[in-house]
């Protein structure tokens with residue numbers, strides 16, 4: 001049996017079954033990414049169910065972040081990157097030439113490895129997106145969006161008396177929750193998280209994991225993580241990548257306990273990676 005099984009114990013979660021049945025929010029077909037001549041992502045096809053968490057795992061350089069960045073077209077910002085294939089969100093082709101990428105990135109928010117608040121106040125960090133997207137008709141509207149977003153990110157109680165203080169003055173974990181509030185504020189449907197806890201201590205990590213678990217009631221979340229324990233704790237489905245290939249995708253419990261592919265088994269038992 002797998003050596004890691006004792007450590008990587010998927011949450012006993014009825015949603016596992018539901019997630020398998022949930023309609024797909026993101027549908028990727030035959031996605032390839034090239035950086036110049038380098039073929040970094042190879043023919044990836046996957047359905048990502050709505051209102052659930054999917055974890056992307058795999059050894060360093062296997063293409064997890066590359067694929068994540070395809071889902072909000074962040075690879076557009078890398079001059080050498082070329083993407084082929086098809087990705088749809090709610091049947092909308094996100095690579096359609098007429099698509100407004102700014103609108104797409106409001107629908108598909110992103111949280112990065114290192115918390116990156118703007119050098120602005122806590123309030124302004126959250127208000128910035130709604131303001132540029134014209135989501136608030138009045139200051140009262142904006143206040144409401146900021147408050148609601150901070151509450152949903154589990155940060156409001158800690159910052160409500162100092163909203164005009166700089167966001168960069170918060171602790172790392174608070175900064176990451178501020179970044180999540182900032183992403184939530186523009187009303188996304190999908191939230192991409194690229195190793196969101198790797199710069200955080202275990203307590204701050206636990207809070208973010210709890211938050212992810214709450215957020216999946218309303219959002220489709222995709223998280224890249226190097227921690228198999230984290231993938232097991234927070235996700236309903238897991239996708240294992242290796243050398244640019246999506247080797248295996250399925251319910252987290254299955255991927256961790258009875259993987260179909262030898263490479264998945266080798267990775268989760270620590271034989272490589």
Ligand SMILES: Nc1ncnc2c1ncn2[C@@H]1O[C@H](COP(=O)(O)OP(=O)(O)OP(=O)(O)O)[C@@H](O)[C@H]1O
Pocket residue numbers: 035038040058059060061062063064065066067078080
């Ligand atoms: N901007 C870039 N320019 C050129 N090559 C890149 C670029 N970004 C990634 N790559 C290459 O593409 C491959 C996949 O990288 P990617 O960052 O997606 O992997 P990853 O699985 O997320 O890795 P890690 O776990 O280390 O973050 C790697 O070989 C990497 O060197």
